[in-house]
Amino acid sequence: MTDSHARTLETLRDIDARLHRLFEVVDETDETAAPPDADPLATLRRARSQVDAALLEHQRQAADDIRPGGGSCVLQWNPPGTPPRRLVLDPDSGGDGWTRRELEWTGSGWRMCGHDTVHDVAISAPAEPRYPDPVDPPTLDTLLEWIRGTWPHPDPDVLVFDSTATAEQGVVAAVDDELRYREQDSHQWYTVTDKEELYHHLQQQGQPAVQSLSETPLTRLQFTPSPLTNDDG
Known part of the structure; x- marks a missing residue:
């Protein structure tokens, strides 16, 4: 690794650490969160996710794997x-x-x-x-780790499986540390109790991607009611 690359990596790590400390301070306050489109923290969180991805790629390269x-x-x-x-x-x-x-x-x-x-x-x-x-590609465990803890954010991160000719788009949200899966046209969500279910979706729909919930057709409400009574389509 060249000196230039080393300095760039060190800068990314410093930015990542500073953003992490900032989020910890903000999450401890009782202030009402602003809407996602008016909240600069949403932009910072997305920036940090990009930093995390860059650091992960470097770690993979450094491991010579x-x-x-x-x-x-x-x-x-x-x-x-x-x-x-x-x-x-x-x-x-x-x-x-x-x-x-x-x-x-x-x-x-x-x-x-x-x-x-x-x-x-x-x-x-x-x-x-x-x-x-x-x-x-990032493992499923890594992708799930990226979305955990983001549900309290104004625009949480979710895991998205693309639609295919035989399957609807599927979205996984980590709500209070519980993984909940819902398809775009489904009338309810269900709890993911076995990660083998997600491996099955990967085989049928390809590698999922981490996106903001606002980038999907679903909303918070469609992941929070009881799966037994939720019928909002």
Whole structure:
């Protein structure tokens, strides 16, 4: 890591720590929160989430767990409605062939879908790097940690699973440390008691994203009534 990168990282850490202390002070006050569009703290919280993402990416790079070494070639992409995928070509020790591995993201790691040996591999790539290095997506545990504790905020963070041809958009909110899942057209929410349910949604709808609740069609009211009596559509 260069000196410039080190200074940038240290600055990000300092900003992150200062914002965290600011939020702790504000959350301890009894003042009425302003609407999200008029609350500068909502902007600061979104900025901090971006800082957190930058720090997480650096930690992954520092751990040297981004891609296989030894001359391996890695192609990673996010197909719509399905989990992220990787195609890895590992050169054989003898230099006569390559092992091709197809991997699928499970929400906690990579699962091998298939592998074989290929020969006469030819690779064409831009002379100048135009694409980022492959990075593991955030795990479900990490994503859930990002949304926990944000429900008291004017515009809390939620976990969003995109809609597909067979599934509605799904939103997970952490209400008082309880994970609640609701689909866009559902008449009620339900409590997530087993994270395997979320892994299932990931397999069916792809990697979820952290968004502000205001960016979804749902509102606070649709996550707070009793799931037995809530029928607000």
